[in-house]
Amino acid sequence: MRPALxxxxxxxxxxxxxxxxxxxxxELYAGSGLDIHLVDPCPPGAGRIWREAQxxxxxMNSHAEDVTMFTDETVRMAGPVREGPTLHEWxxxxxxxxxxxxxxxxxxRWVYERAVADLPPDVTVHHHPRRALRVSGSREGRQQVxxxxxxxPLLADLVVLALGHLDAELDSEQExxxxxxxxxxxxxxxxxxxxxxxxxxxxxxxxxxxxGFGLAFVDLMVLLTxxxxxxxxxxxxxxxxxxxxxPVLYVGSRRGVPYHSxxxxxxxGERPPLPxxxxxxxxxxxxxxxxxxxxxxxxxxxxxxxxxxxHYHRLFTVxxxxxxxxxxxxxxxxxxxxxxxxxxxxxxxxxDPADRLDLAALDRPLDGVRxxxxxxxxxxxxxxxxxxxxxxxxxxxxxxxxxFLGLLSVYGQLIRLGDVGPWWHGFFSYLASGPPGPRxxxxxxxxxxxxxxxxxxxxxxxxxxxxxRASGSTVPGFSVExxxxxxxxxxxxxxxxxxxxxxxxxxxxxxxxxxxxxxRVDPADGRILDRAGRPHPRRFALGPYTDGxxxxxxxxxxxxxxxxxxxxxxARATLxxxxxxxxxxxx
Numbered sequence: 001m002r003p004a005l006x007x008x009x010x011x012x013x014x015x016x017x018x019x020x021x022x023x024x025x026x027e028l029y030a031g032s033g034l035d036i037h038l039v040d041p042c043p044p045g046a047g048r049i050w051r052e053a054q055x056x057x058x059x060m061n062s063h064a065e066d067v068t069m070f071t072d073e074t075v076r077m078a079g080p081v082r083e084g085p086t087l088h089e090w091x092x093x094x095x096x097x098x099x100x101x102x103x104x105x106x107x108x109r110w111v112y113e114r115a116v117a118d119l120p121p122d123v124t125v126h127h128h129p130r131r132a133l134r135v136s137g138s139r140e141g142r143q144q145v146x147x148x149x150x151x152x153p154l155l156a157d158l159v160v161l162a163l164g165h166l167d168a169e170l171d172s173e174q175e176x177x178x179x180x181x182x183x184x185x186x187x188x189x190x191x192x193x194x195x196x197x198x199x200x201x202x203x204x205x206x207x208x209x210x211x212g213f214g215l216a217f218v219d220l221m222v223l224l225t226x227x228x229x230x231x232x233x234x235x236x237x238x239x240x241x242x243x244x245x246x247p248v249l250y251v252g253s254r255r256g257v258p259y260h261s262x263x264x265x266x267x268x269g270e271r272p273p274l275p276x277x278x279x280x281x282x283x284x285x286x287x288x289x290x291x292x293x294x295x296x297x298x299x300x301x302x303x304x305x306x307x308x309x310x311h312y313h314r315l316f317t318v319x320x321x322x323x324x325x326x327x328x329x330x331x332x333x334x335x336x337x338x339x340x341x342x343x344x345x346x347x348x349x350x351x352d353p354a355d356r357l358d359l360a361a362l363d364r365p366l367d368g369v370r371x372x373x374x375x376x377x378x379x380x381x382x383x384x385x386x387x388x389x390x391x392x393x394x395x396x397x398x399x400x401x402x403x404f405l406g407l408l409s410v411y412g413q414l415i416r417l418g419d420v421g422p423w424w425h426g427f428f429s430y431l432a433s434g435p436p437g438p439r440x441x442x443x444x445x446x447x448x449x450x451x452x453x454x455x456x457x458x459x460x461x462x463x464x465x466x467x468x469r470a471s472g473s474t475v476p477g478f479s480v481e482x483x484x485x486x487x488x489x490x491x492x493x494x495x496x497x498x499x500x501x502x503x504x505x506x507x508x509x510x511x512x513x514x515x516x517x518x519x520r521v522d523p524a525d526g527r528i529l530d531r532a533g534r535p536h537p538r539r540f541a542l543g544p545y546t547d548g549x550x551x552x553x554x555x556x557x558x559x560x561x562x563x564x565x566x567x568x569x570x571a572r573a574t575l576x577x578x579x580x581x582x583x584x585x586x587x
Contacts, residue, residue, distance in 0.1 A: 002033045003578045006145045006154055008132045008502065009162035010040035011047020012553065013543050015112045016069060016563065017162055018125070020571035022118035023071075024079045028575040031582035033122040037154050039132045039147060045105070045112030047164055049553075052105035054195045057222050059436060060104050061215055062262070064088030065095030066556045067104070069111045074560045077568035084114070086557055096264075098436045128154070134505040135159055135539065143538055157581055158574050160526075161541040165193065167499040168491035177485065180463040187484035188468075191491040194219035202484055204228075204245045209470045209480070211459055212488030213253040218435045218443075220488050221249065225446060232445060237438070240445040249452050250480050251488075252472050256366045256457030257384060258443065259434030263401050264393035272313040272402050274409040277335075278306040283416045295420045301339065303410050304359060308342065309334065310406030311357040314399040315350070325349045357403065363427060366457040366474050374453075374478045381454045382447055389440055405559075407432045411551040412562045416523055419514035419547040422492070433552055453480075461485060493545040495519050503545070511536075518547040525573035526566060537577075540570050 007014045018036070042048045060067065070084030071077070087107050088095040116125050130147040137143035144153035170178060174190045181188035187201045187208075194216050202208050202224060210217055226232075229243030282302055286293045293299060312334065316327035323330070325348075333345050350356050361367075365384065371377035391397050407428055414420055446452040456474025463469075471479040491497075494517030495507045507513065512520040512529045519541055520529040526542050527535035543549065548566060555561035 001155070002035050003031055003582055004035045004037065004154070004156045005158050005160070005574055005578065006037045006039060006132075006143070006156040007160045007162055008039045008145070009047065009164055009543070010038040010044035010112070010127065011042070011162070011164045012045075012050060012069070012108055013164060013563070013567070014038060014040070014047070014160075014162035015045050015108060015115060016567045017160060017542065017571055019069065019082065019111065019115040019118075020079060020564075020567045021575065022115050023082045024568070024571050024575055025120050025123065027080070028572060029120070029123075029579050031579055033124070034578060036119075036123060036125045037128060037145075037156070038125060039128045039130060039145065039154070041129050041131055043105075043109065044127050045109035047108075048196075049165060049193060050101055050105050050108055052102050052109070054101055054105075055223065055227060056100050056102050057226050058101045058195060058219055059098040059439070060087075060101060061433065061435065062098070062552075062554065062556070063095060064091065064093045064097045064099045067099075067107075067554045068557045069108070069554070071561065071564045071568070072558055074558050075564045075568070076560065077565045079568040079572055082118075084111070098438070132502050134502050137538070139537055157538065157578060159539050160570060160574065161502070161528075161539075161543070163500060163503070163541075163543055163545060165490055166493055166503070166545055167192070168494065169497045169499055171492075171497065174487065177461070177463055177468075181485070184463075184466045185483075186463075186466075186468060189484075189486045191216075191487045191489050193490065194223065194488070197486075199223055202247045202486070204247060206247050206484065207480060207482040208247045208249050208484040208486060209455075209461060209468050209482045210249050210251040210486045210488050211253065211461060211470075212486075213251055213255065213258050214429065214489065215259070215433075215435060216490060217251055217258075217488040218439050220486060221443060221446065221452065222439075224249065225442075225451060230451075232442060237441060238445050238448075240442070240449040240451065242449060242451060246451050247484070248450065249446075250455050250470060250482065251452060252455030252457070252459030252470065254458060255364060255430070256455070256459065256472060256474055257381065258440060259430045260362075260432075261389050261392040261434055261437045261440050263404060264437050265395045265398070265401070267398075267401055267405075268395075269318060272310040272405060274306070274310060274406060275413060276306060276309050278302040278410055278413055280413070283413050286417060293417070295424065299414075299417070299420060303414075304339070305342070306410055307359065307403055307406045308346075308357050310402045310409075311399045312346075312350075314402035315355055318398060319355075319396070322352060322355050323349055324351055355399070357399070362431060364457070369457075369474060371456075371475050374475050377456060377475050377478075378447060378454055382444055385440055385444055389437055393437060404432050408551065408556075408559050412560055415548055415550060415562050415566075418520070418523070419516050419518045422516055425549070428551060455480065493518065493549075495545065498545065506539075514547050518549070519545055521546045521548050523548060524569065526570040527573070540574070542566060542570060 064087045067087040143156045228245040456472030458473040467481045468485045522535040526540040550563040
């Protein structure tokens with residue numbers, strides 16, 4: 001029988017793996033043919049999230065020039081570089097455009113078709129538009145991949161799970177809210193991919209509580225305003241003309257503010273020399289500890305110092321007129337100092353507090369802030385968002401972009417540590433993966449039009465008296481009632497609560513998970529680990545539900561692309577295994 005590889009998930013991660021298989025096959029695979037089975041009910045390339053069949057109003061969250069599916073020389077990997085066009089080069093777009101997701105879906109379909117065309121002639125790809133239900137088989141033998149609606153399994157020598165974002169069963173709080181909604185005739189939309197949510201029950205003019213202020217909220221905002229016939233007018237689109245079909249969105253979150261705007265200028269000049277204080281040596285030391293490291297105690301101080309170095313390197317070398325000492329003197333003292341030393345150093349060397357990096361204030365900007373009225377807070381938050389937009393589009397504050405590069409560098413190192421808890425990923429997304437600037441301007445226009453209302457920080461939702469009620473800490477005494485509640489976020493990627501039956505079966509059979517519910521994989525090549533820490537010889541996993549998850553959905557060119565390195569390692573491991581299998585003498 002011809003060797004067979006099954007890849008479950010044919011979206012961007014599965015497509016990226018296929019591209020790496022094509023790149024590495026000439027060196028590593030000299031077998032007598034290979035069948036690659038792609039299992040995904042959605043079209044290969046784009047998969048579910050990036051499928052072409054979704055509203056053209058929904059945008060990518062990155063500039064078109066910052067999206068690529070191809071490797072370059074900055075990626076740490078053993079396989080060959082196969083360069084290819086970024087999204088803006090392929091589509092002929094201005095690089096600063098935020099392309100819609102339909103265009104991205106077409107780009108991903110083209111990448112998939114190119115990867116298939118680049119495979120050796122004796123490698124055949126079969127797409128199965130079905131769901132994979134479970135995987136069976138011993139560690140030593142062929143695996144059986146059972147598909148929905150198919151009585152016999154696919155036989156595979158190896159299986160790679162590239163499932164992407166997962167649906168999840170409701171946690172206890174969400175289940176209680178759902179039951180309450182059914183009992184009292186309310187609307188409760190749990191965490192979900194917004195484009196898949198049924199928004200029809202959210203009625204015109206009625207209040208809707210929205211918990212979550214990130215990208216899922218932005219999609220919801222767009223679909224319930226422009227998606228219902230509203231439009232923006234004025235030179236900068238700062239006036240919203242409602243259609244009359246919009247609900248009123250009362251939005252809040254733990255922080256109570258929207259994610260920071262995407263930075264709106266390009267990098268110029270020397271990049272910060274990263275990593276400096278959090279690199280391979282520091283990660284090696286953390287991994288070598290006899291006791292488990294604690295993120296806040298052992299890792300976060302290193303991360304803070306690394307991000308501060310990126311910030312001040314840019315400030316001192318490009319904007320020296322805003323500093324009080326020479327960079328060489330500052331750098332020497334910064335390198336030797338602890339947290340208290342660095343605070344004193346910065347206070348003396350950087351006169352303007354706006355030029356200092358305060359990560360705690362960035363993380364929780366409304367901590368301790370109180371407003372006397374709900375209306376006063378609306379003005380206050382609009383001012384906050386306008387200031388953020390102004391700063392994130394002003395190259396005079398290019399130290400912010402340097403911090404962004406620092407965040408990418410840090411994330412690349414953290415991947416080796418496995419699951420470091422959910423806080424870091426949320427902080428990274430809030431600071432580095434926020435909405436396009438035009439979306440925040442639209443939010444401001446909607447706020448002025450009374451369509452979007454801000455609840456504040458520490459948003460709490462209760463279900464009582466036949467309604468949902470929301471309040472926050474920012475406006476003491478304020479609360480709002482509604483008959484609809486939307487949880488504007490993706491489900492948590494936990495293995496134990498995944499609706500995906502295949503993952504639940506693996507979990508039940510002994511696949512290991514982290515304390516936060518992520519699937520544990522071998523960082524060397526993505527093989528799934530069991531609870532004894534043993535890698536499965538024939539099963540691999542890549543993606544956000546694993547403890548090897550990487551930043552962002554796509555990779556910026558020339559930033560090292562950890563996901564590319566993972567794809568390459570997994571591709572090489574699968575090809576080497578299949579090559580050796582083909583060379584074994586028949587039993």
